[in-house]
Each structure stands twice: as C-alpha cells, then as structure tokens.
Amino acid sequence: MGETLQVPGFALTGDREDELRARDRAQVDQARRQHRPLWRFFLLAGPGILVMLGENDGPSMLSYATTGAIYGIGFFIPFILVTFFMAFIVQEMTVRLGIATRSGHAELIFERFGPFWGYFAMLDLAVGNVLTLITEFIAIRAGAAYFGIPAVFAVSAGVVVVVASVSFHRYFTWERAALTLAAFNLLFVPAALLAHPHWDAVVRACLTWRPLPGGVTANFITLILADVGATVTPWMIFFQQSAVVDKGITRADLPQARFDTAVGATVAAIAAIATVLASAPLFTHHVHAASFAGGADFATALQPYIGGAGASLFALGMIEAGLVAAMTISTSSAYALGEVLRTRHSLNSSFAVAKPFYIVAAASVIVAAAVVLVPHAPLLAITLAVNIIATLLMAPALLFLLLLANDREVVGSLANGLKSNILGGTIVVGIALMGAFYGAITVFPGLLGK
Amino acid sequence: MSTPRRTAYPRRVLTPPIAALLWFLRIYVLVAIPLVVYAFVSTLRAGN
Numbered sequence: 001m002g003e004t005l006q007v008p009g010f011a012l013t014g015d016r017e018d019e020l021r022a023r024d025r026a027q028v029d030q031a032r033r034q035h036r037p038l039w040r041f042f043l044l045a046g047p048g049i050l051v052m053l054g055e056n057d058g059p060s061m062l063s064y065a066t067t068g069a070i071y072g073i074g075f076f077i078p079f080i081l082v083t084f085f086m087a088f089i090v091q092e093m094t095v096r097l098g099i100a101t102r103s104g105h106a107e108l109i110f111e112r113f114g115p116f117w118g119y120f121a122m123l124d125l126a127v128g129n130v131l132t133l134i135t136e137f138i139a140i141r142a143g144a145a146y147f148g149i150p151a152v153f154a155v156s157a158g159v160v161v162v163v164a165s166v167s168f169h170r171y172f173t174w175e176r177a178a179l180t181l182a183a184f185n186l187l188f189v190p191a192a193l194l195a196h197p198h199w200d201a202v203v204r205a206c207l208t209w210r211p212l213p214g215g216v217t218a219n220f221i222t223l224i225l226a227d228v229g230a231t232v233t234p235w236m237i238f239f240q241q242s243a244v245v246d247k248g249i250t251r252a253d254l255p256q257a258r259f260d261t262a263v264g265a266t267v268a269a270i271a272a273i274a275t276v277l278a279s280a281p282l283f284t285h286h287v288h289a290a291s292f293a294g295g296a297d298f299a300t301a302l303q304p305y306i307g308g309a310g311a312s313l314f315a316l317g318m319i320e321a322g323l324v325a326a327m328t329i330s331t332s333s334a335y336a337l338g339e340v341l342r343t344r345h346s347l348n349s350s351f352a353v354a355k356p357f358y359i360v361a362a363a364s365v366i367v368a369a370a371v372v373l374v375p376h377a378p379l380l381a382i383t384l385a386v387n388i389i390a391t392l393l394m395a396p397a398l399l400f401l402l403l404l405a406n407d408r409e410v411v412g413s414l415a416n417g418l419k420s421n422i423l424g425g426t427i428v429v430g431i432a433l434m435g436a437f438y439g440a441i442t443v444f445p446g447l448l449g450k
Numbered sequence: 451m452s453t454p455r456r457t458a459y460p461r462r463v464l465t466p467p468i469a470a471l472l473w474f475l476r477i478y479v480l481v482a483i484p485l486v487v488y489a490f491v492s493t494l495r496a497g498n
Contacts, residue, residue, distance in 0.1 A: 103456065112462040113472070120479070392482040396475055403468065410459050439482070443489045 016169075020348040021248040024172055028253065044256040045263070046175040047243035050328055051091060051236050052084070052264030053182040056271050057132070057325030058139020059386070061188070061318060063226055064272045065298045068279035069289030070219070073197060075212040077205040077273055079224070083231040084269040086427045088261055090232045090398070091240055093405040093416065093424060095257045098244030100414040105241040107339035109400050112407060121400065122340045124393045129235055129333045131386040133368035136329065138379055139322030141372055146296040146315035154319075155369045162326050162365045166358060171246050171347035178327050184320040185271045187313045192277035194310035195302075202277070213283075225391075225438035232431055233390050234397035235332045242335035246346050251414070271317075278314060281305035326365055334361035391435035398428040 024043070031040035067076045094105065101108060106125070110118025137155050144154030165177045204210075214220065240261075249257050279298060282289050287301055296315060303311040331347070334357045338345020344354040351358050371377055402425060405416045416424060441447045464472070 101459070103459070108459070111459040114461060117472070389486055392486060395478060399471065399475060403471075407462065409462070436478075436482075439485060443485050443492075 016350055016353075017344070017346045017348040020170060020172075021246075021346075025248050025250075032252070041256050041259065044247075044249065044253050045260045046179060046247060047240045047249075048091065048095070048257065048259075048261030049264035049267065050175065050178050050182060050243070050324075051240040052087065052261070052268040053185045053271070054239070054325045054328035055087065055231070055233065055236055056185050056268045056321055057136055057329075058142075058318060058322040059132075059135050060272070061275050061321045062139070062292075062298070063223075064275040065279040065314075066289060066292070067223055067227065068276035069282035069287065069292075069298070070223070071213055072211075072280045072283035073201045073277065074205050075209050076223075076227070076276060077202060078209050079227065080272050080276065081206075081269055083227055084265045084272070086228075086431065087231045087236075087268075088265040089420075089424055089427050090401065090431075091236060091261050091265075092258055093401055093420075094237050094241040095244055095249075095254070095261060096414040097401075097404055097411060098241040099249055099251050099254060099257070100411040102245050103241075103410075104245055104335055104339040104345075105238045105401070105404075106336035107342075108241075108404055108410070110340050112404065112410065113400070117400070118340055121397070122336055124396060125234055125238055125336050126333060128233070128386070128389050128393055129329050130364055130368060131382055131389060132233075132235065133326055133329055133364055134371050134379070134382050135386050136322040136326045137365075137369050137372040139318050140326075142296045143299075143315045143318035143322065146299045146311070152373060155372055158323055158326060159365050159369045161323060162330060163362045165327055166331070166347060166361050169348065169350050174327075174331075174347045175243075175247070178324060181320060181327070182324045185317065185324070186267070186274075187317040187320065188271050188274040188278055191302075191306060191310045191313040191317065192274035194306040194313075195278050195281050197277045197280060222438070222441065225434050225441070228431060228434045228438075232394065232398070234393055235329050237397055237401055238336050239328055239332035242332065242339070242345075246335070246348065254414075275317075278302065278306060278310065326368070330361045330364045333364050334358070392439040394435045395432035398432050402428050 028040060028043050031037075031043060064080070097103075097105065097108065103111075106118065106121055109121045137158060140158045141151045141154050145151070161181075165174050168174060212220070244257065279289070279302065282298075282301055282305070285305065289298070289301065292298055292301065296318075299311040299315040299318070302314060306314070335345050337343075337360050338354070338357045341356065343356045345357045346354060349357065371382070372379070402416075402421075405411065405424070406421065408415045462468075
C-alpha cells in the first residue's frame with residue numbers, strides 16, 4: 001500500500017479502504033494548497049455528474065424521444081430545463097447530508113428512524129432498482145439491435161462492462177470509467193445537429209413555452225408527469241449520498257461538490273433536449289411514434305431524416321444510457337444493502353472484506369440481464385411496473401430526504417435553511433404529488449378521460 | 451467510511467408532527483403496494 005499518508009479528518013488504520021481514500025484526499029489537498037482549482041474540480045467531480053447522467057437512462061431517453069416525436073420543438077424544451085433545476089435542488093441536499101454525516105442515506109434512515117423504516121427504504125430501493133436494471137438492459141438490447149448485434153451478445157457485454165468496472169476495487173477507477181462512458185450521453189447532441197433544428201424555434205420555445213400542439217390533453221399530462229417522475233428517482237438520492245461518502249468529500253469541498261451536481265444537471269439537460277431535437281423530425285413528418293417500444297424503433301424511423309450516421313449515434317446513445325445507468329443503479333443497491341446490514345460497503349474495499357457489497361453489485365446486473373434474455377419474458381409489464389413503483393415510492397424517499405436534511409442533530413449547520421426548505425419543500429411536495437398522480441393514472445387510465 | 455467502523459447515530463426523538471407524517475406514510479404505503487400489484491397483474495392478464 002506504500003507509505004502511510006497523513007490526511008486531516010481521515011483516520012488511517014492500515015486498511016485498504018482508508019488508505020486509498022486518504023491517497024485521493026491527499027491529491028485534493030495538494031491541489032488546494034497549490035491553488036489549482038480546475039485540477040481540484042477534476043479530482044472532486046463524479047457523484048453529481050454520474051447521478052444526473054445516470055438518470056438519463058434508457059427509459060428516460062425514450063421518454064424524451066417520444067416527447068420530441070409527439071410535440072416537436074416547443075413547450076417541453078423549457079420544461080426539461082425546469083425539471084433538471086428541480087433535480088439539482090433535491091440532489092444538493094444529499095451532498096450536504098453525505099458531507100455532514102459521512103453516512104449513506106439508507107443507514108441514516110435506519111439509525112434515525114428505526115429498523116422498520118430502514119428495511120422499508122432498503123426494500124423500496126432494491127425492488128425498484130432490480131426492475132429498473134431490467135429496463136436498462138432492454139435499452140442496451142434495443143440499441144444493439146439497430147446494429148444487428150444479437151441480444152445475447154449485447155446483454156452479456158453489458159454485464160461484463162458493469163462487473164469489470166467494480167472489479168478494480170478502487171472507487172476512483174470505477175468513477176472515471178463511468179464518467180468516460182457517461183460522456184457518450186452527449187452523442188445525442190450531434191444526432192440533434194444532424195436533424196438541422198430551427199434554432200429560432202428553440203429560442204422562441206424557451207421564451208414563450210410554446211407551441212403546444214393539441215393543447216392540454218390526457219396524453220400531454222401523462223408525458224408531463226412521466227418526465228417529472230423520471231427527474232428524481234429514489235436510487236439517485238441513495239447513490240449520490242453514498243458516493244459522496246465513499247469518495248471522502250469533506251465540508252471544504254462543498255462548493256466543488258455543488259458545482260459537480262450543477263454541471264451534471266446542465267450536461268444531462270443538454271443531452272435530454274438534444275434527444276427531443278433529434279426526434280423532432282418525426283413530429284414534422286407526422287410519423288406516429290407513440291407505439292415505438294425501444295431505441296431501435298426510433299433510430300430506424302429517424303434514419304430518413306437524420307441519416308444513417310445520426311440514427312447510429314441515436315442507437316449508440318441508447319446503449320450508453322442503459323450501460324451507465326446499470327453501473328450507477330447496481331452500485332446504489334450495493335451501497336444501501338451494506339449500509340443497512342452494517343457490512344463493509346466501499347468500492348475501495350477488497351472483495352475479501354466486502355463480499356456482500358460486490359456480490360449484490362454483480363448479482364443485480366446478472367439477474368436483470370438474465371430476465372431480459374428469457375424468451376417471452378413480460379418485459380412490457382416490467383416496464384410499466386418500474387414506472388409505477390418508481391413514482392409511487394418516490395414520495396417516501398423524498399419525505400425522508402427532507403426530514404434528514406432538517407435533522408440538525410446530525411447535519412448541524414449544513415441543515416436546510418428557511419430558503420432551501422421553502423424551495424426544496426415545494427419541489428419535493430410537488431414531485432411527490434405528481435408522482436403519486438402519475439402512478440394513479442397509470443393504474444387507472446380512465447381517470448383523465450380521453 | 452464503512453459503517454462497521456463508525457459509531458451509529460442515536461434514534462431520533464420524534465416530535466408529534468414527524469410522528470404524524472410517518473403514520474401518514476404508513477397509510478400511503480398500504481395504498482401504494484396494492485396499486486403496484488394490481489398494475490403488474492392486470493398488465494400480465496392483458497396478454498403482455
């Protein structure tokens with residue numbers, strides 16, 4: 001492990017996890033002393049960017065593509081910007097929680113609210129994550145299908161990438177691998193440019209929130225709720241807080257950690273809007289896209305309008321979206337289980353000392369991939385269940401987030417102030433209500449009429 | 451840091467408003483679980 005490092009605030013016990021984290025911290029401290037802000041940000045960036053680009057997952061990108069194909073350039077462009085602002089407000093709370101408590105979200109719920117809510121939060125996350133992981137592999141399979149890659153090969157390759165990324169037993173390596181892959185979320189940008197969008201229409205949409213073809217209909221409300229419901233999901237809250245702790249981010253790093261989250265929200269919003277722009281030609285040419293089931297359908301339908309290169313970028317983007325989300329979601333499950341069971345849970349730990357952590361991370365993706373390959377598997381039912389579970393179970397996750405962010409006994413001076421409570425509380429209540437409403441209309445489609 | 455080497459936080463003393471919120475949450479969960487099961491089963495029965 002080399003020489004022992006002295007890093008203020010990090011107890012060194014000769015343990016691999018401590019040593020590796022201390023080594024990362026020493027680099028950050030050196031960057032601070034040498035006044036190299038860009039290098040310091042490069043070292044500290046990760047959890048915020050990954051959580052936001054991980055949220056731009058397979059189902060989310062499909063949702064944005066559907067939005068562009070049905071509504072074109074208009075209302076949804078500024079609306080997406082607002083949803084990512086909301087995501088930033090919510091995720092910033094997890095940064096403060098992680099820094100102040102050096103504890104993951106699941107263990108804080110367990111310790112502060114008791115085993116009942118601790119196990120409930122864990123079960124909530126585990127069920128939602130396994131089902132969401134299945135949809136990520138559906139996205140990987142669909143994107144690969146555009147290139148004629150067999151499902152077995154595509155899904156197996158996805159599993160290998162995810163499992164290999166945690167096999168280094170090094171947080172920094174895992175994070176950099178995930179960040180590198182996540183950069184490919186921006187493949188939707190050149191795809192959008194190949195669609196030759198009218199930029200004056202984009203600017204007008206941002207300023208006027210119009211046009212809104214067809215007006216306010218049941219479909220429109222469903223898409224609004226789906227987009228809001230997909231903006232903040234339970235796994236994001238658990239993942240970012242645990243990653244902040246595993247990375248060893250301290251109070252001195254709070255501005256950089258906030259900036260990391262803001263950069264992630266901005267890049268993710270750009271990719272999301274690019275997806276809307278890339279699929280907008282389907283709206284212009286009156287292509288009926290509501291029944292499209294996967295990325296391959298969109299890529300094939302877009303080929304006449306954005307060319308073979310654009311369609312390929314779109315399909316590659318779908319593969320990336322599924323892959324990065326599979327990495328972050330499986331890790332969030334592993335963190336949370338380790339936190340609740342009080343076993344070692346760090347990407348810096350060796351396999352020998354953190355077996356449950358690594359087994360959960362690998363097993364969750366293997367199970368999800370296997371389900372996708374089962375002939376006649378009820379994938380549509382699973383996708384529907386994922387949407388409903390994610391939205392219905394978001395309310396408890398957000399409620400606990402607000403309660404913990406106001407828990408001055410553990411968060412101290414980093415607790416929510418009046419302004420963040422008004423802003424955060426409004427967003428949390430709004431998202432929770434919309435999520436619950438979305439769940440209800442998905443179960444009872446007749447609620448909104450035709 | 452990994453949990454085993456960290457002292458656990460003590461259980462939070464619940465004020466009446468927070469206790470009420472958690473009871474509301476229990477009711478919400480009791481409603482949400484059948485909704486999820488209903489949605490899943492009805493989609494399966496609709497022939498996928």
